[in-house]
């Protein structure tokens with residue numbers, strides 16, 4: 001049986017919080033509630049959530065700061081932010097600190113649930129699922145290419161130096177590559193999909209992960225068999 005997606009709701013207003021929890025539970029999600037930012041950060045560290053629904057206006061540590069700190073510690077759990085319609089800068093700022101999506105408060109419940117579903121589906125495309133949706137690129141848990149394999153459920157990979165644990169970023173980049181074999185993937189796409197920072201000024205972060213991946217999966221980094229450079233654009237992965 002497929003495990004139920006786990007969602008952390010972060011909301012300080014009791015009525016809204018209870019409404020959200022109830023409606024998400026009705027959709028068969030496993031739901032936890034945090035009522036302030038500090039609590040949210042602790043829960044996110046202790047548990048492995050599939051999605052965080054994060055109110056921006058929170059006491060003490062606000063939603064922006066929560067998201068920023070999550071990303072800072074390499075926690076890339078999808079974050080859907082609840083922003084205030086009266087504060088249009090919220091959206092920009094929210095996306096800047098690494099939120100994946102946002103909804104203005106007061107939100108439409110049906111829309112919120114739909115957005116959450118989309119996010120969760122995207123999230124699971126790299127792990128094995130019996131999800132029968134057709135529009136989602138899917139990868140099995142374990143993918144083999146050349147002499148190597150990657151297991152997305154254990155984060156382990158067979159590399160040139162044996163079986164090692166890949167970093168979250170390395171795994172995420174490989175997911176993108178493996179789901180788009182023989183296609184050009186631009187650095188900007190990687191920044192958007194893996195770092196969630198489409199406007200990151202420095203593509204160096206991408207290059208660094210590529211260097212690491214080539215060390216793992218290429219006998220000769222200068223003549224790669226799998227992770228090819230496409231000059232000035234990005235990369236092309238051949239299995």
Ligand code: CA
Pocket residue numbers: 011012013055056057058
């Ligand atoms: Ca609030």
